[in-house]
Amino acid sequence: MDKLLKKGLRVFNIVLPVLAALLLGAIAIRADGADPIRVYRSILQSAFFNLKGLSSTLVYATPLIMTGLCLVIAFRGGVFNMGGEGQLYMGAFFATVLGFSVTGLPPWLHTTLCLLCGAVCGALWALIPALLKAYLHINELVTTIMLNYVAITICNFLTNGPFCYSYQYTSTQPVAPSAELPLLFPGYTLTAGIFIALAVGVFVWILMNRTTFGYKVDTIGYRQEFAEAVGMNVRKRTMQIFLLSGAIAGLAGATVILSVYHRFTPSFSANPGLGWDGMTAVMLGGSSPVGTVVAAVMLGAFKFGSVSLQVKFGIPTEVIQIVQSSLMLFLSIRFIRENSETVQRLLAKASTRTGKKKKEGA
Amino acid sequence: MAFVLELMNLTITMATPFLLCVIGGVFSDRCGVVNFTYEGIMTFGAFSAILFARLTGNVLFGCAMAIVVCLAVKMVFASFVLDFHGNAVFVGLAINLIASSVVPFLLQALFGKSGSLIATDLIDPAKMIIHVPLLEKIPIIGAILNDHTPLTYLSFVLVALMTVVLYKTRFGMYVRVCGENEEAAEALGIRVKAIRYKALAISAVFCALAGINLAVENLGMYTDSMVAGRGFICLSAIMCGRGKPVRSTMFGLLFGFAKALQIRITSFVSATTASLIGILPYVAMLVTLVITEYPKVMKNPERIERV
Numbered sequence: 001m002d003k004l005l006k007k008g009l010r011v012f013n014i015v016l017p018v019l020a021a022l023l024l025g026a027i028a029i030r031a032d033g034a035d036p037i038r039v040y041r042s043i044l045q046s047a048f049f050n051l052k053g054l055s056s057t058l059v060y061a062t063p064l065i066m067t068g069l070c071l072v073i074a075f076r077g078g079v080f081n082m083g084g085e086g087q088l089y090m091g092a093f094f095a096t097v098l099g100f101s102v103t104g105l106p107p108w109l110h111t112t113l114c115l116l117c118g119a120v121c122g123a124l125w126a127l128i129p130a131l132l133k134a135y136l137h138i139n140e141l142v143t144t145i146m147l148n149y150v151a152i153t154i155c156n157f158l159t160n161g162p163f164c165y166s167y168q169y170t171s172t173q174p175v176a177p178s179a180e181l182p183l184l185f186p187g188y189t190l191t192a193g194i195f196i197a198l199a200v201g202v203f204v205w206i207l208m209n210r211t212t213f214g215y216k217v218d219t220i221g222y223r224q225e226f227a228e229a230v231g232m233n234v235r236k237r238t239m240q241i242f243l244l245s246g247a248i249a250g251l252a253g254a255t256v257i258l259s260v261y262h263r264f265t266p267s268f269s270a271n272p273g274l275g276w277d278g279m280t281a282v283m284l285g286g287s288s289p290v291g292t293v294v295a296a297v298m299l300g301a302f303k304f305g306s307v308s309l310q311v312k313f314g315i316p317t318e319v320i321q322i323v324q325s326s327l328m329l330f331l332s333i334r335f336i337r338e339n340s341e342t343v344q345r346l347l348a349k350a351s352t353r354t355g356k357k358k359k360e361g362a
Numbered sequence: 363m364a365f366v367l368e369l370m371n372l373t374i375t376m377a378t379p380f381l382l383c384v385i386g387g388v389f390s391d392r393c394g395v396v397n398f399t400y401e402g403i404m405t406f407g408a409f410s411a412i413l414f415a416r417l418t419g420n421v422l423f424g425c426a427m428a429i430v431v432c433l434a435v436k437m438v439f440a441s442f443v444l445d446f447h448g449n450a451v452f453v454g455l456a457i458n459l460i461a462s463s464v465v466p467f468l469l470q471a472l473f474g475k476s477g478s479l480i481a482t483d484l485i486d487p488a489k490m491i492i493h494v495p496l497l498e499k500i501p502i503i504g505a506i507l508n509d510h511t512p513l514t515y516l517s518f519v520l521v522a523l524m525t526v527v528l529y530k531t532r533f534g535m536y537v538r539v540c541g542e543n544e545e546a547a548e549a550l551g552i553r554v555k556a557i558r559y560k561a562l563a564i565s566a567v568f569c570a571l572a573g574i575n576l577a578v579e580n581l582g583m584y585t586d587s588m589v590a591g592r593g594f595i596c597l598s599a600i601m602c603g604r605g606k607p608v609r610s611t612m613f614g615l616l617f618g619f620a621k622a623l624q625i626r627i628t629s630f631v632s633a634t635t636a637s638l639i640g641i642l643p644y645v646a647m648l649v650t651l652v653i654t655e656y657p658k659v660m661k662n663p664e665r666i667e668r669v
Contacts, residue, residue, distance in 0.1 A: 010593075022602060032472070037504050045403050056468065080451060082455070125421050128648075132648075132651070132652065135659070136652060136655045136656060137655065137658070137659055138651050138652070138655050139601065141398070141451065142594060142597055142598045142651070143599060143648060143651065144600070146591065146594055146595075146644045146647055147590070147644075147648075149590070149591045149641070149644050150641045150644045150645065153637065153638065153639065153640045153644075154640045156636040156637055157634060157637050159636070160634045160637060161634040161637075161638070164634075172532070272462055272463065276459060279455070283452065286476075315471075316463075316467050316470035316471055318463055318465070318466045318467035319467060321459075321462075321463030322460070322463045322464055322467055324463070325456055325459035325460040325462075325463045325464075326454040326456075326460060328452065328455070328459060329442065329453060329456035329457065329460060331452075332442065332448040332452035333442055333446040333447065333448035333453070334447070334455055335399070
C-alpha cells in the first residue's frame with residue numbers, strides 16, 4: 001500500500017505537469033483563434049494512427065532518445081552537462097566530414113566509422129568542461145552552455161568557410177551513399193538510426209542498473225562527500241561521466257545527419273535544439289533510461305505532429321515549443337511532495353487501515 | 363591611437379548590458395538563489411520594450427512595460443523556486459526556454475513575422491546618444507566617455523548606488539546574511555523568503571534595463587538571438603567576481619571589451635572569418651574563469667564544487 005501510493009504519486013507528479021503544460025498550450029492556441037482540442041487531436045492522429053506517421057514519429061524521436069540518455073548518465077552522476085547541444089553539433093559536423101571525404105568503403109564500415117567519429121568528437125568537446133570541472137572545480141553549467149555557443153559558431157564558420165559547398169544554401173557536401181544509414185522499409189522515412197538509439201538505451205540501462213559503474217555514478221550523484229569518504233575516485237568518475245555523456249550526444253548528432261539530412265546544415269537542430277529537447281525527455285522520464293526513451297518517443301510524436309499545424313490551422317508551430325518549455329517548468333517542481341502533510345496523513349491512514357485488516361484477519 | 367580610443371568607447375557601449383545585468387544579478391547571487399534566468403529575462407525585456415512601443419507608439423511606455431513584464435516573469439521563477447521548492451537550475455533553464463518560445467510565438471501571432479520586430483520609425487538610435495560638450499574638452503577620457511546612451515551613463519551611477527545598497531543598508535545586509543547562512547538569518551528573525559523575493563525583483567529590473575539598452579537604445583528593434591548568451595556571460599562575470607559588486611562589474615567590463623574587440627576585428631577580415639571571431643567573448647569568459655578559479659583550487663585541491 002505504501003509503495004503503491006508512492007508509485008501513484010510519482011505518476012501523478014508527471015501527469016499533472018503534462019496536463020498543465022497542455023492547458024497552457026491550449027490557451028495560446030485559443031488566443032490565436034484555433035480550437036485546441038482539434039489541434040491536439042490532429043497532432044495525435046498524424047503522429048500515431050497511421051504507419052507513415054508512426055515511422056516519422058520514430059525518426060523525430062531517434063535523436064531525442066539519445067540526447068535524453070546522455071543526460072540520464074550526467075544527471076544521475078550529479079554532472080549538469082548542458083552542453084548536449086554543442087557536443088551534438090561537433091559530432092554531427094565531423095561525422096559528415098568523414099562521410100563525404102572518404103569514399104569506396106563498404107557501407108557497414110563507413111557508417112560505423114562515421115558514427116564512431118561523431119561519438120569521439122562529442123566526447124572530445126565534452127572533455128573541455130570535464131577537465132575544467134574535475135581539475136579546476138569550475139561550475140560546468142556555465143561552461144557547457146558557453147561552449148554550445150562556441151561549437152555552433154565554429155560549425156557555422158566551417159560550413160561557410162573551408163567546407164562550403166553551395167553558395168545558395170549553407171551546407172556542406174552531401175555524404176557518400178555508403179555512409180548513409182539505410183532505410184528500414186521502402187517508402188517510409190524510418191532508418192536504422194532507431195536501432196542505434198535503442199542500443200544506446202539498452203547500454204545505458206545495463207550500465208546504470210547492472211554494473212558497479214552505475215552504482216558509483218548514482219552514489220556520486222546522491223552524495224559526493226560519502227562517495228569520497230568511501231574512497232571513490234570522484235574526479236576520475238566525473239570525467240568518465242562527462243565523456244560518456246558527450247559521446248552519446250555526439251552519436252546523436254552523427255545519427256541525425258546520416259539518417260535524415262545526409263549533409264551538415266547549421267540549422268539541423270532547430271529551435272530550441274535537440275540537446276534541450278533531450279532535457280525535457282529526461283525530466284519527463286524521471287532520470288530513468290526506460291522512462292526517458294518513452295518520453296522521447298512522446299516528444300518526437302508531438303514534434304512531428306506539430307509540423308503541419310501552420311498549414312492546417314494557421315497557428316505558429318512555436319505553440320509546441322511553448323508547451324514543451326512550460327512542461328519543463330512544471331516538471332521542475334513536484335506538484336505533490338512525498339513529505340507534505342496531506343501525503344503523510346494519507347500514508348498514516350492507509351497504514352492504520354491495513355493494520356486493522358491484518359488484525360481482523362488474525 | 364584613434365583606433366584604441368574608439369575601441370575603448372565601443373567597450374563602454376558593449377559593456378552596458380553586462381554592467382546592468384551583473385549589478386542586479388549580484389543581489390540574486392548574494393541572497394543565495396541559483397539564478398540562471400538572466401538570458402530569458404533579458405530577452406523578455408528587449409522584446410516587450412519594442413512590442414509595447416510598437417503597439418502604443420510610446421517608447422517610454424514600452425520601457426516601463428518591459429520592466430513590468432520582466433518582474434512578472436521573475437516572480438514566476440521566484441515562486442516556483444521559493445514557494446514550490448523547484449530545482450532552481452531547472453526552473454531557470456525552463457524560463458530561458460520559455461523566453462525563446464513565447465517571443466517567436468507572439469511575433470508570429472501578432473505580426474505574422476519571424477525573426478525580428480522593427481521599430482526604427484519610432485526610435486532613432488542615433489538620437490539616443492548624448493553628446494556632452496563639457497567632456498569634449500578633456501582629452502582621452504572625453505573621447506572614451508562621450509557620446510553614449512542615457513542608460514550607459516545611468517549604469518555607472520547604478521553600479522555605485524547598488525554597491526552602497528548592498529554594503530551600507532540594512533536590506534543589503536539582510537540579503538548577504540540570507541545567502542551566507544539561511545538558518546542564522548531565520549534565527550535572527552529575518553524573513554528569508556521575502557528578502558529573496560525582493561533581491562530577485564531587483565535583478566529582474568536590471569535585466570529589463572539591460573534588455574532595453576540592447577533593443578531600444580542600440581538598435582531600435584528586436585531580433586531573435588539578440589541577447590546571444592549575454593545572460594550567461596553575466597552569470598560567469600558574477601562567478602568570477604565571487605558576487606562582489608565592483609569586482610563582478612569589472613569582469614562585465616572585461617567581457618564588454620572582448621565584445622568590442624570582436625566587432626572591431628570583424629571589419630578587418632572577410633565575412634566568414636568574421637563569423638569565427640564571434641567566439642571571442644565566450645572564449646574570453648572561459649579563460650577568465652580558469653584564471654580566477656585557479657588560485658582558489660590551489661588552496662583546496664581535492665574538492666569538486668557542487669551547484
